[in-house]
Structures are given as C-alpha cells and as structure tokens.
Amino acid sequence: MPAQAALVVDEPPGTAVRSVTARADGLLAVALTGGGVAERIIVWDPAARRITARLVLGQP
Numbered sequence: 001m002p003a004q005a006a007l008v009v010d011e012p013p014g015t016a017v018r019s020v021t022a023r024a025d026g027l028l029a030v031a032l033t034g035g036g037v038a039e040r041i042i043v044w045d046p047a048a049r050r051i052t053a054r055l056v057l058g059q060p
Helices: none
Strands: 015-022 028-035 040-045 050-056
Touching: none
Parallel strands: none
Antiparallel strands: 015 028, 028 040, 040 050
C-alpha cells in the first residue's frame, strides 16, 4: 500500500472541510468553511506535501 501524505493546515478552530476535488494534474482543491473567517480554497500538492495556493472567496 502506498504511503499516505497528511495535510496539516494552520486554520482557526471551527474550520471544516466543505469538499475535496482531485484535479487531473494530481493536486487537490480543498474547500474550507467556518472558523469565523471567509470561505476559502487551498490547493494542495500531495507529492510535494505542500500548499501551492490559497484563494479567499469573500468576507465572513
């Protein structure tokens, strides 16, 4: 079985994962909500084990 990469993000308490979408290039788009901040999407590269982008969608 292949090794699994853990994603640890510095998000405020109360943050929840709204959805995860696998992209054709292997990256994961993770939609986050809650925590008293605006909804946001992070793009994660599991192979490199790093966040490659953050998109803030609006104000809380």
